[in-house]
Amino acid sequence: MLSKNTLKFIKSLQQKKFRRLEGSFFVEGTKNVTELLLSDFVSTHLLYTEKFYSQHQALVDNFRGESFAVTQKVLESAGAFKSNDSALAVAKLKDNKAFAIHDSDWVIALDDVRDPGNLGTIIRIADWYGIEKLVLSEESAEFYNPKVLQASMGSFSRIQCFYTDLKLFLCESKIPIYGAFLDGTSIYHTKFEKGGILLMGNESNGISPEIEQMVNQKVTIPRFGHAESLNVAVATAIFCDNIKRSK
Amino acid sequence: MLSKNTLKFIKSLQQKKFRRLEGSFFVEGTKNVTELLLSDFVSTHLLYTEKFYSQHQALVDNFRGESFAVTQKVLESAGAFKSNDSALAVAKLKDNKAFAIHDSDWVIALDDVRDPGNLGTIIRIADWYGIEKLVLSEESAEFYNPKVLQASMGSFSRIQCFYTDLKLFLCESKIPIYGAFLDGTSIYHTKFEKGGILLMGNESNGISPEIEQMVNQKVTIPRFGHAESLNVAVATAIFCDNIKRSK
Known part of the structure; x- marks a missing residue:
């Protein structure tokens, strides 16, 4: 079950200073959450509705962090979207790293x-x-x-x-x-x-x-x-x- | 001097139903206001700050509707911008008219x-x-x-x-x-x-x-x-x- 503290932690990530402090961020909505879960970002928390689960069962079942089935109301209270009936996921920030640049890049x-x-x-x-x-x-x-x-x-x-x-x-x-x-x-x-x-x-x-x-x-x-x-x-x-x- | 009723009228134009009812709309900020005043729209009201006047004196002096020198605070209370230190102008809606289309258009x-x-x-x-x-x-x-x-x-x-x-x-x-x-x-x-x-x-x-x-x-x-x-x-x-x- 989603604790008040976890909810508070997620909400805090709307602010840049807490994203820095916690080394974490979140994304919302089907498109961003599914892309996040399929990427090399390290996801730590997943909040999802029944609707999201019915469409993306494998993604939820294979999730390695903490996952929580929640209502749309809880989702909307956690994130920045006015309306969100699908999911929200928290992941670790990546380091700000230089990349190699090749001649054809x-x-x-x-x-x-x-x-x-x-x-x-x-x-x-x-x-x-x-x-x-x-x-x-x-x-x-x-x-x-x-x-x-x-x-x-x-x-x-x-x-x-x-x-x-x-x-x-x-x-x-x-x-x-x-x-x-x-x-x-x-x-x-x-x-x-x-x-x-x-x-x-x-x-x-x-x-x-x-x-x-x-x-x-x-x-x-x-x-x-x-x-x-x-x-x-x-x-x-x-x-x-x-x-x-x-x- | 800008009356409470005029201010109320302008504020109401933030809503579509009042734009329809009054047949009027407004624009804010230097760019939109100056373009409006130079166009064939019929402008009825102009609210401007000292700063706007110092930069666009001719536009203000030649304005044919009602014009009001106001403070930034009044401008911001009238319009939809969070911050506006220049001007706001009200104009008449144009009719929704079909236009001729030529082969090369x-x-x-x-x-x-x-x-x-x-x-x-x-x-x-x-x-x-x-x-x-x-x-x-x-x-x-x-x-x-x-x-x-x-x-x-x-x-x-x-x-x-x-x-x-x-x-x-x-x-x-x-x-x-x-x-x-x-x-x-x-x-x-x-x-x-x-x-x-x-x-x-x-x-x-x-x-x-x-x-x-x-x-x-x-x-x-x-x-x-x-x-x-x-x-x-x-x-x-x-x-x-x-x-x-x-x-």
Whole structure:
């Protein structure tokens, strides 16, 4: 039976400071929970409804942590979703580790993308385009924020994120850095190399001046109408599509 | 001086039923307010801070409706934004009118896109790509919802939206209808005609079966990784980019 203390522990993970303190996070809803359970994350707790059990019996039966059959009401009191009739799972945070980058890799780098919904959407886009590596400035939205995980629609389980001093990281890069600007070369006329870093800037201010110095090529999405700019996740998707279609 | 009744009237416009009843809506923030004032919408009320006035004096001085210098606190109590230190403007709703469609026009049609943030983002994308006509099923998110207008980042003032029986509308179309599916022809290998309708489906269910019958060509964004799908606004942007780059 789910104790008050466990419920309190899960609820606390809505806050970043408790995620840090406990080294844990949670995801909610069928898509994110099933993707988590099938991934290499170490899950410690699973709360599920009868409905979830009827559809994912094997996942529940093979769960190695503590699992609890609960009502929808309990699920909703534990998590951040207004409505959740399926499941919630707690897992261990992964270490913030650098990854090897090969010449043919594509990497997305985010210079201070602050909105959790944007980061989650970018993770989903990266996963769609098979770009598995994301590098983020330390001020960017936090990967384990429930809104990031929700917007990622399960893709969080397949994308490696590394938070670091972005300037230093870019300085050491051996692959070309393509920066998203409003006044660069059209992506329709850019010959993208086999691998590279796609660098996207902050929602309001774009790429910061000190990071701009690291860029090898400024690239731009051609505009046909009058909008001043595009949302950063939308722009990321268009860049990825143009990079991948040219391969 | 701003009366309690005017403030109450503005606040009521956060709700759809009062927008209908009063035939009015409002927008907030510098970008949306300035775009509104420069558009052909009929604005009736303008609330602005000293800061907004110092930056947009001519717009305020030439305003033909009732205008009020207010504090940030009053602005925030009137609108839906948590924080607003610039302005808020009320304008008349436009009639829901059909528009002429020419052979070389591109039109975006939405089959039940429910999320206001998605609709607003799609309006911004349409404006970026110079696609000025949007047709929406009657169950789609409402154009004048504050979240739609906010996400549109001013583009609401340049895009014509028409809510109608989508099946009937598509049935009468003289230009080809391209429907977004997960199992259509790759957009990289689609020859888009000079004009056409790009049809996007609901966030969870895609294009409904009865609307699917109207589609002339099913089209798909190639996937390189593992995400199950893309957000509908993100997908709209990638389609628009592929359509426009091929012209």
